[in-house]
Amino acid sequence: MHSRSPTTRTVTYVLLGLASALFVVPFIWLISTSLKPIEQATSLPPTWIPRAYIATLSGGLRTEVSLDYRVNQSGVVGTLIQGEHQGDRVFLSDEQLAKNPAALRVEYKVLPGWWHVTQRIEKKSGHDQPKWDFLPNERIESHIHLRWRNYPEALSRLDGGTDDQASLQAKHRVSFWRFLGNSLIICVFGVAGTVVSNAIIAYGFARIQWKGRDAFFALTLATMMVPFPVLMVPLYSVFKAFGWIGTLLPLWVPAWFGSAFNIFLMRQFFLGIPEELSEAARIDGCSEWRIFWRIILPLSKPVLATAALFHFLYAWNDFMGPLLYLTRKETFPLSLALQSFQSQVGGVEWHYLMAASAVTTLPVIILFFFAQKTFIRGIATTGSKS
Numbered sequence: 001m002h003s004r005s006p007t008t009r010t011v012t013y014v015l016l017g018l019a020s021a022l023f024v025v026p027f028i029w030l031i032s033t034s035l036k037p038i039e040q041a042t043s044l045p046p047t048w049i050p051r052a053y054i055a056t057l058s059g060g061l062r063t064e065v066s067l068d069y070r071v072n073q074s075g076v077v078g079t080l081i082q083g084e085h086q087g088d089r090v091f092l093s094d095e096q097l098a099k100n101p102a103a104l105r106v107e108y109k110v111l112p113g114w115w116h117v118t119q120r121i122e123k124k125s126g127h128d129q130p131k132w133d134f135l136p137n138e139r140i141e142s143h144i145h146l147r148w149r150n151y152p153e154a155l156s157r158l159d160g161g162t163d164d165q166a167s168l169q170a171k172h173r174v175s176f177w178r179f180l181g182n183s184l185i186i187c188v189f190g191v192a193g194t195v196v197s198n199a200i201i202a203y204g205f206a207r208i209q210w211k212g213r214d215a216f217f218a219l220t221l222a223t224m225m226v227p228f229p230v231l232m233v234p235l236y237s238v239f240k241a242f243g244w245i246g247t248l249l250p251l252w253v254p255a256w257f258g259s260a261f262n263i264f265l266m267r268q269f270f271l272g273i274p275e276e277l278s279e280a281a282r283i284d285g286c287s288e289w290r291i292f293w294r295i296i297l298p299l300s301k302p303v304l305a306t307a308a309l310f311h312f313l314y315a316w317n318d319f320m321g322p323l324l325y326l327t328r329k330e331t332f333p334l335s336l337a338l339q340s341f342q343s344q345v346g347g348v349e350w351h352y353l354m355a356a357s358a359v360t361t362l363p364v365i366i367l368f369f370f371a372q373k374t375f376i377r378g379i380a381t382t383g384s385k386s
Helices: 006-034 094-099 150-156 176-207 213-225 228-242 249-257 260-271 275-283 288-299 301-317 320-325 334-342 350-381
Strands: 051-056 062-070 075-080 089-093 104-110 115-119 132-135 140-144
Touching (some): 075 094, 176 213, 176 288, 176 301, 228 249, 275 288, 301 350, 320 334
Antiparallel strands (some): 075 089, 075 104, 115 132
């Protein structure tokens, strides 16, 4: 077997690194945006590193500010002394001031390239009026600042409310933990049904001889070609007849009746287990159920974990099913709660949406991190003969 040249290995690693970046960069952007204030999350050109800007405004107030825009013409800041807006603090360009120089009491001159800045107030009330000013670059301090408080605030607003005390105590509020609990119920019961039902069916297709077995297996695989939109209306009618619409039952009960992909995956793994083990157990008087429970299942932990992980990922990220069958917010899983948060009236608070999305993806990342060896082993050994 010929070893690869250093050039070939280098090119391979570079291509693999570029391919990995396609998946890693969006996640890094998600985390970065979740740690920014809203103006940095929507700024153009985009900024990757969250920052805080500190400045001393007129009057000596030293505070954190947001950079709104740069002025492209010179002018002055002052107080109006004439007209219906008398007493207001405004900015007038040189041309505007030249038309009526007596209308303004000038405070200071503004040069092109200065920033219009606004005082940042995290929790505004109806009486808070953020101060604004025009400042040159050298009077604005910048440093990296990760806003971890975005995460608890995002979770408190996930159902479309706000994080003020009165809103948090309202009876109609649905907490993040309720959404998380709904997702876990769907995933845990669905994973249990997937492992149990598919393992039993796959064992019947792999190790028990019965008339028409191969034809039924082919028919089972054929169901994989039927898209879900074709089944939506009939399934909805069935679940409606059962009285399940508006509950979590339609989202996890079907997992207890098997799925073609998982049946195929487990069947191929079971075929790789030596038949001699089952024959020896039968000679010792074991029934098929005991062979399945005491011999096959303990040897099949990798494929069982793989099927469980696949279904957990599917159920955790499923959006179409909850959208079809759930009608009350208190039954929403996290996937539907995120969509509800995004579509609320008043615009999307992108930094909070990204923070909530990061929290939602965290359980999946943790699960795969701990299960990756078993998962890879299950995929690698499926269909192999011992």
